[in-house]
Amino acid sequence: MESLTMGNLMFLAPEIAVVSTGLIILLIGVFMSPRTKNVLGYLATLGVLTALVLTVESFGTNAALFSGTISIDALSQFFKLVFLAVALIVSLAAIKYNENSDHTEEFYTLVLFATFGMMVVASANDLILLFCAFELASLATYALAGFEKQNARSLEGAMKYFIIGSVSAALMLFGISFVYGATGTTSIPAIAANPAILTGNPIGLVAIVLLIAGFGFKMALVPFHMWAPDTYQGSPSVVSALLAAGSKKMGFVAAFRVFILALAALQPDWQLAFTVLAVVTMTFGNVVAVSQTSVKRMLAYSSLAQAGYIAMAFVVMTPMALTGSIFYTLAHAFMKAGAFIAAAAVVWMVSSGKTDRLDIPDHLDNFKGLGKRMPFAALSMTIFVFALAGIPPTAGFMAKFVLFSSTIQAGMTWLAVIAILNSALSLFYYARLVKYMYFLPPEGQKIRMPFPYAAALLFAVAGVLAMGLWPEPFLQWAMEAAKVLV
């Protein structure tokens, strides 16, 4: 039990940066008038950026803090990178979203606290901490999802998110309690140390499935996904970006740590479970996405499918596969966050222009001729959807490239074929979006793109293309992260 020194506090510098920014914003926000509150957005962005830099700085460091409840390793750092990247995009875009609202400080505080929660989950090495951080992130995002108190959709989305979220929290806690009961500890390494007790008895299986349900809710794996489409569609686009790109990954990192590290002994069981879930999820997501008319809902289903791909790592379980899916999480963070921000831009355009249909602001028809109305938004959206479809040279392609190839390496050709057919199918609805944006006549005049959206999109596009054209460094990091797991 080592004392809390300045030295090892430095390892938490990113987290501290995020939290303190959040608190500061909360404090000073109270004394600001709505017009001046835009500053907060930039402040938050700055804070996240700092944290991002600090995280990248601290790559390659390994440490165990607070009597081993927190472990700083490649895995945690990588996922912090993911979360911070998303947080950056979101807070940039949110500057426009929060224009002249007097709840700006609350919004940013919630975003930052949610990010903090995710970051802690990424490095949590003890089930208690993991659960608490998980809940922290969840609670913050519940509030965010329902942020538009006057908007029925937002509220409904938040409600569903909340109910299913807390149910699965309960399931998770129940599962954890069994694990604890069987092993007598909550520390992940310790659990891994004495697997014997779990393997034999049936509650091991129950515990696993309950945990899968708990994490699967965040990962949005079928059938724990039901909330996702509604919430993604209902809640403000920037929040949807945070949910789809950020908190989803939190589910994955938690699952990585708990299953692969703690419950390695029960691999056959959860491997099997994940096989079913992955296949069902990717297929369901892609098939249902085909018939969607609300773009955000379509993106929601597509992110189901993506979750299915990422979950293939639990099935294949080779270093390559883990590298692939970890790489995929970052790629997906950029693609999906970017896509939602683009949708946000369109929603803003629609609500600012009176002509278009407002009942479903993100309806496909509102994307008609976007190439003419908001060229940059259209272009970046095109890049994102083609990336999601895995068309080179984008992050999506590289991610699929590594992940799918790993299934071949592991000799699971059948899985590869399923995944490939799925990604071919996904092209169908992505291409349709492109068609609406470029091939249909615009209904309305050209609109200047607000800077915050532009900046956020630019960052996302940069990420997508960078990971597609120069994947080497990211791959290296992902490999390092994967090493932690095997």
Add this chain to the structure above:
Amino acid sequence: MIPLVFYLGLSALLFSIGIYGVMTHKNGIRMIMCIELMLNSANLNLVAFSSYTGTLNGQVFAIFSIALAAAEAAVGFAIFMAIYRMHDKINLDELKILRW
């Protein structure tokens, strides 16, 4: 001393009741109560295990989770308040604009 199985049985029972409630009830408040029920059954588990395994993590954990449950309830009620303001009732099954 009461065998562990009893505790587990009880918590399982509570948990099932909670599940049943979540699945059947329409009213938001009741649902939250059911969820609390599920959480608490888990807490019961934790405490029972902790006393049987002789480690304290369980009890610590239980306290944490109680706190979290409270926070959760708070957020939940906030959302329901907003819903209530809009619809004058919180029958959750009637909120289905978002579907398909």
Add this chain to the structure above:
Amino acid sequence: MVKTALEEFAFLIPILPALAFVITFFFGKKMPAGGAIFPILAIAGSFVISFMITLRMLGNPEEVISQSHSWFAVLNFGVLIDPLAAVMLSMVSFVSLLIHIYAVSYMSHDPGKPRYFAETALFTAAMLSLVLSDNILQFFVSWELVGLCSYLLIGFWFEKPSAAAAAKKAFLTTRVGDVMFLTGIIILTSDLLKLAGGFQDGTYLLRFDEIFSYIPQLSALQANIFGFEISHLTIITLLFFGGAIGKSGQFPLHVWLPDAMEGPTTVSALIHAATMVTAGVYLVARTFPMFIAAPDSLMVVAYLGGFTALFAGTMGIVMNDLKRVLAYSTISQLGYMMLGLGLGSVIGLEAVGVSIFHLINHAFFKALLFLCAGSVIHAVGTQDMRELGGVGKVMPITAVTMTIAALSLAGFGIPGTLIGTSGFFSKDPIIEAAYIFGEHSNNWIPYLFSIAAAFLTSAYIFRLIFMTFTGKPRSNYHGHESPAIMTVPLAILALFALVFGGLTRTGFMAFLEETFTNSFVNLNIGNLAGIGRNELIGTTGNEPLLILWLPLIVALAGLAIAFLIYYLRVVKLGPLASMKNPIYRLLYKRYYQHEIYTEFLSLGIVYGVIAFLTQVIDVIIDSIVEAFGIITVGVSEELRKVQTGVVQNYATAVIAGVGLLIILVKLIMEVI
């Protein structure tokens, strides 16, 4: 091979007209007479060169001109002028020259002059290159090009639907033959590669000497088709002959030639009488060593040729269209040439001499016939003989020259002497050869064919003469004699049609005998015949007197009948020559070829059935692909309904998911 300045120019023979084509095609519009002058000069040049070469070659036939250049891969293009090629070159360039001159006037009123002269020039170039090609591939290339020009020129008046249709028919029908020819070449190529064991440096695959040098091995290769052991050489030669059938309008691929008369008459004269249609005969003559060394091939040639000669005659006798009669006569004469070549199985190399001799003479008198017909049509404006009559009075020169041509075609002359028309000296030997063949193999069919055809020939040609030039005008036309520029070529041709045969008979034969024994190839036809199981016996000219006279007698008979019916009109064949008479109808409908080929085979079977079925398959394949999309969308539409929007159901789903997952994993774990 002695180098002389002359053969340095050999390559110019085809090049000059080709250049003329380019110039006339692009700049003809701005020039007088549509730039006819260039083709005429160019072809004159080609004629001079070829004629001088021929003259020199008469001196020492062993010294042939042969130049080869690599074209691509192992194939080459080149010039080979041996006696056979020499005479053909001279004839082609000469006739083409005359017809070009004639055309200056004949086409004078046509706006499309430049195109016409360009295309005929191109044709001449292609034809000449065909004649002097030293390898089978170049031969085929030129072969196709003349086909193209024929297509273009038949369709010269493309606004006329009938012309466009005829052009297409001609191209397609000959195409059938061409494909056989090409197949032959392809089989030959792969056989040669097999025999030569890959590519030899320095030698050009597909050059005639190379091909001929492998004849024995080729003949030795056996293929088993439907249980018959057939020599590759036979297959190849028959496929070549297939090409010849198409080009030279032999049965059953002759149908295009009569329709081809839709083109300008000069075109018919040049392409569909004198030169192109004889390419088939030339092909067989050119590859004669292969034919004679291939068992049974020459037999087929003989039968088909003889049959065509008769078959076409029967149709010629009922046609009322001036040019169609001539067209059928052309087919029939080409049949004679084929027959002559086919009889090489008994008279050996002499066959080449005989039939090429007939080819040359035919070129003269048939071109003459067409040009005369042309001048009649040009003057009178119709080519339906039922509307003509008495044209002789207004167009004396035309009448005279045409009569000479007719005599030559019918083959009048006194056997045993040197008195007689060209046709006589070249046609009778063929008939005699047929007799020898019959005598030797007790198989008189070819002979009967040829005699009967001879009778029909004189019958239909004099029917034409009488109907056209004698009697009263049967319609009010305003004829006038054609200008000198047209009549002079007529006169020249008439001269040749009259005396060429008589003058050159013996020398010509002897000259052509040298074709395959010279500095290029040196073959012993006797041995080759042995390989082909053909025994050569004797030569023509010493048969019983009756046999020598018989052709003349039947010709006279034909003349007499035509005279009675169409000049004196003492015999009325009202019912006989009416549609009620089934035989007449059969002939007049040309044995229902159109119905059988065009409507039944092409439109019915190929287009209507096969292509249709394929299209159905295509639709099926396509709809399978489409089905994927449709099914996916449908499934999606249904599956999205799972998302009811009621939160309790969502919770239920979660719980159910947990339950199911536990059971599933449990079960599978048990199984494994």
Add this chain to the structure above:
Amino acid sequence: MLPVASLLILVPLIFAAVTFLTKTKGQAAGLGFTGSLATLGLAIYAYLNFESSTAAMQFFESMTWIPSLGVNYSVGIDGISMPLILLNAIVIPLLILYSWKEDRESPNRFYGLILTMEAAVIGVFVALDFVVFYIFWELTLIPLFFMVNIWGGEKRAHASYKFFIYTHVASLIMLLGIFGLFYASWQQTGIPTFGIRELIAQFQFFESGLLKDAIFLSIIFGFLAKLPTFPFHSWLPDAYTEAPTAGSVLFILLKIGGYGLFRISLPMLPNTGNPELMIMMLGMLGSFSILYGALVALRQKDLKRMIAYSSLSHMGYVILGAAGLVTLSVSGAMFQQFSHGLIMSILFMSAGAIQTSTGTRIINDLGGLAKKMPKLTVVMMVGFMASLGLPGLTGFIAEFLVLAFSYARLPGFVLIALLVIVITAAYHLWAMQRAMFGVYNEKLGDIRDINSMQVFSMAAIALLVLYFGLNPSPVLNMMISNSEAIVSLAAALGV
């Protein structure tokens, strides 16, 4: 020595990027044309410095890209790719000239996409690393997808989806094969590499014949669907027909399927579990495509659709020649790719011109156009004659080589192909007679002949068809030295 291979990709790409930013049509067309000319210049430079007599890789460049996956950016040019690069570099400037006078919405996109396409296609040709290869391979989809969708016909959306997804699936299956190749060789050598030549060289050492066949088949499927060949052609007629003229021509220049066949599949073929069977399969597909395409084309009412099917029929020769696996048959197949590119460009340009001036493509609604459009008729005649394999034009050289030299190995299939020649002639002449000859259909009103730009571009291509038909050696020799290399590989294994 310039790094030509890379420049050939970069130059059009850069010009494309700039073109997208232009505002007026003048700028767009001008920039596009300059860009394509620059590319042509590079291609000619490459050709002049190209050594035809060797099969070795020339203008080779390589640099590491993703070391952890053994991916290198390596490019080079040899006798297989050089002619196809030339083909693209030559036709695309002419294509831009052809469409010079057409005014259409957002020209900047139009010309930008054309250049992007050129870059992508050339990228496929020069790529020597499977990843680079695949990236450009997929990249070719996007410009065409946009082309068809923005400027296409009525059913453009449907057609473009069909094409996009169909070929994408095929490419993904190919990608699986590539993965298999990659890992199998990684296991053996212990070094990860995506180098095309290295992997192909390693292919023969794989133990399991089944694995080999699986890899071979899945890779070749991608190529066959792209060529395309019966029965994987359903996307072709719709896409070719609905595309704007420029799009159809770009489709025609998209010779990557056949290229892959020669670059990747043929060298692998002798080492597969059962080479004879594979050869038979290819031969069958080839001759069936020839027959099938011709028969279906025979019944088409739509001129463009007929041309599309005839293109299918012609591509059959590529497969047949490849299956022949004799130096000259393979060269013939390669030459067919080259000649097909030129000829079909003329045909689609003609069809496009007819549609723009008469407003219809239905053959029976046309008639007697020769009277009103003499210039077009002449060029179109050359195209049609070349397409039906008239000697003296490129089509014949290719077909003769393929047929004559595949015969030894696949006589039956060659005979089928020979029969088809008549059908081919039939539908070409039928269309010619109905559309161009006969009485002018007055319902079409007063129509204009093709403009001078179009005359120039089409005539230029026609002259190339004629020139390479009379003197194929310049192109053919490059191919021969490479086909020798391929065939000797096979011969060494007694295939």
